[in-house]
Amino acid sequence: MTPRSAFLLGVRALLPMHLGVVPFGIIYGVVALQSGIPPLAAVLMSSLVFAGSAQFLLAQLVGAGAPALLSVGAVGLINLRHALYSASVAPILHALPRRWKLLLAYLLTDEAYAAAIPHLLEHPRSPTAHWVLFGAGFALWAGWQLATLAGVLLGAQLPDGLDLDFALPLTFIAIVVPMIDNRARLAAALAAGATAVLLAPLPYKTGLFAAALAGLGTGAFIGNKR
Amino acid sequence: MNWLPLWIACGVITFAIRYSFIALEGHYKPPDWFVRWLPFVPIAALTALTVPELVLVTHQFSIASNPKFWAGLIAIAVAARWRNTLLTIGAGFVALWLLRWLG
Numbered sequence: 001m002t003p004r005s006a007f008l009l010g011v012r013a014l015l016p017m018h019l020g021v022v023p024f025g026i027i028y029g030v031v032a033l034q035s036g037i038p039p040l041a042a043v044l045m046s047s048l049v050f051a052g053s054a055q056f057l058l059a060q061l062v063g064a065g066a067p068a069l070l071s072v073g074a075v076g077l078i079n080l081r082h083a084l085y086s087a088s089v090a091p092i093l094h095a096l097p098r099r100w101k102l103l104l105a106y107l108l109t110d111e112a113y114a115a116a117i118p119h120l121l122e123h124p125r126s127p128t129a130h131w132v133l134f135g136a137g138f139a140l141w142a143g144w145q146l147a148t149l150a151g152v153l154l155g156a157q158l159p160d161g162l163d164l165d166f167a168l169p170l171t172f173i174a175i176v177v178p179m180i181d182n183r184a185r186l187a188a189a190l191a192a193g194a195t196a197v198l199l200a201p202l203p204y205k206t207g208l209f210a211a212a213l214a215g216l217g218t219g220a221f222i223g224n225k226r
Numbered sequence: 227m228n229w230l231p232l233w234i235a236c237g238v239i240t241f242a243i244r245y246s247f248i249a250l251e252g253h254y255k256p257p258d259w260f261v262r263w264l265p266f267v268p269i270a271a272l273t274a275l276t277v278p279e280l281v282l283v284t285h286q287f288s289i290a291s292n293p294k295f296w297a298g299l300i301a302i303a304v305a306a307r308w309r310n311t312l313l314t315i316g317a318g319f320v321a322l323w324l325l326r327w328l329g
Contacts, residue, residue: 016311041229048237053275058236068232075236079243081271087247087256088264094251105245114268163322166294167315169279170301172272174314177305179269192270193277200278201285208274215270216263223262 006128010135013115020171021052021111021140022147027164028056029151035063039152046148050141051109053168054078057205078205081212085113089133092124100130107137114175115140188219293329297322 001009025046032042037059049055054075061071085108093101115136120129151158158164180186192215199207247256280298281289289295301318308314 016315019312019315037229041233044230045233045236048233049240050237051240054236054240058232062229062232068228068235071232072235072239076239076243079240081267082240082244083246084264084267084271086244087260088267090247090251093248101248102245105248106241108244110268110272161326163294163319163326166279166297166319166322169276169294169298170315170318171311172276173298173301173318174305174311176269176272176276177302177314178309180306185266185269188266188270189273192274196274196278197281197287200282211274212267212271215273216266219266219270220259220263223266 001123001126001128003128003131006126006131007135007138009119010112010116010132010137011139012135013119013132014111014136014139017111017115017140017171017174018143020167020174021143022150023162023164023167024052024056024171025144025147026151026154026158027167028052028059029148029153030155030158031056031063032059033152033155035059037062042152043145043149046145049075050106050144051075051079051082052144056168074205077209080209081110082108085110088117089113089120092120092129093133096130104130104133104137107134107141109137109140110175111140111171112137182223184219184223187222188215191215191218291329293322293325296325 028046029042032045032055033039037045042059045055045058049058057078058071058075061074066074086105089104089108093104096104112133116133119132123129176189180189192211195214196208196211199210201207202210276298280295281287281292283292283294297318300321301314304310304317305314
């Protein structure tokens with residue numbers, strides 16, 4: 001596969017996710033302005049932080065006047081899952097020059113990972129595998145920047161009752177459900193979901209990380225028994 | 227508000243997390259149990275982010291009269307049956323808007 005066709009493969013794998021990512025980017029822009037964040041700062045956060053659910057949380061924390069150190073900690077906690085994506089793609093990217101590793105790490109989001117990983121696992125030794133991840137990452141980055149900008153520009157003109165914040169759960173459902181193809185994976189999802197609901201009262205989304213760990217442990221435990 | 231340093235700090239920590247194992251590869255070998263846990267990562271993390279959005283309304287457990295719960299169930303069924311991203315997100319939104327309009 002040529003770099004060009006690998007790049008386009010990644011772009012195409014990601015494109016359907018824009019139906020969820022774009023509304024969520026728009027609603028992020030609106031929420032950021034409502035939290036008192038200046039329009040330029042709201043747009044710049046999308047390239048400096050570049051993490052949908054963490055940006056949403058950060059905008060809300062800033063709006064609530066949370067201390068800066070706590071906000072940084074909460075963003076780190078909610079993005080910790082990306083360390084595991086990092087571990088998952090690391091062997092595939094191992095031989096690449098550092099500039100590629102830096103670029104692909106910056107672009108390593110839930111959506112880009114989910115869009116590219118089937119191809120990466122199928123052809124881990126392909127010399128153009130990283131172009132698939134780059135295509136998916138770039139497509140998501142571009143869509144996210146434009147959606148954020150649209151949210152900031154549209155702002156209060158957006159009609160109420162569209163429930164655009166529902167876009168993120170729907171995107172994650174579209175990513176996760178097709179991955180559940182055995183009992184261990186189903187158990188991992190059920191354990192993570194139930195724990196997340198039980199621990200939801202914990203402050204600053206700390207329950208989220210415990211819930212992810214509960215899911216991982218349950219999945220690995222059941223997977224090992226067979 | 228001094229937002230630029232805060233954004234940069236959050237960006238640096240996010241990037242460091244994403245770069246961590248990519249940078250360590252070849253210098254450090256993660257333990258076997260860690261490698262066994264990896265396939266469950268996206269499932270566990272994204273489900274933990276999603277389920278509270280479907281069953282909690284302003285921090286209270288609510289399903290029977292919660293349109294997001296039913297729309298989420300429909301999206302899950304569509305995703306399981308057709309494995310199509312566009313269809314799943316579209317069905318979820320249409321279901322939510324219909325339920326709100328009916329209710």
